[in-house]
Amino acid sequence: MIQHFTLAKFRAGTTAAEKETAYNTVFILLSAALVLPGVHGFKVGPPLSQRGARGYEFALIVEFEDLQSFTDYLVHAHHRLVTDFVNGFSEEPVLSYQIDTSRVARL
Secondary structure: OEEEEEEEOEOOOOOHHHHHHHHHHHHHHHHHHOOOOOEEEEEEEOOOOOOOOOOOOEEEEEEEOOHHHHHHHHOOHHHHHHHHHHHHHEOOOOEEEEEEOOOOOOO
16 A cells, blocks of 8 residues: 655645645545546544644645556546645645555564
């Protein structure tokens, strides 16, 4: 499984109500993505605490069946909708990170 993480910082002056609207909008957009092949689930929301969050107040995780499903989603029009929405409220470029949960870390 591939987990795709996105972290964003809201623009200065964004109200609590606007942040809540952003979380809800992305939740609705990602709910629609669940019908796409290989998309298994998602989570979206704020950090439990600002301590250590370094100003990031928005996070989403999307889970994909495999690398091909993730790659297919990146070029899908639905991904562009979510990306454009998040970039629209983000103070700076978002932080994006992916992990392959099938790989075992070796120390």
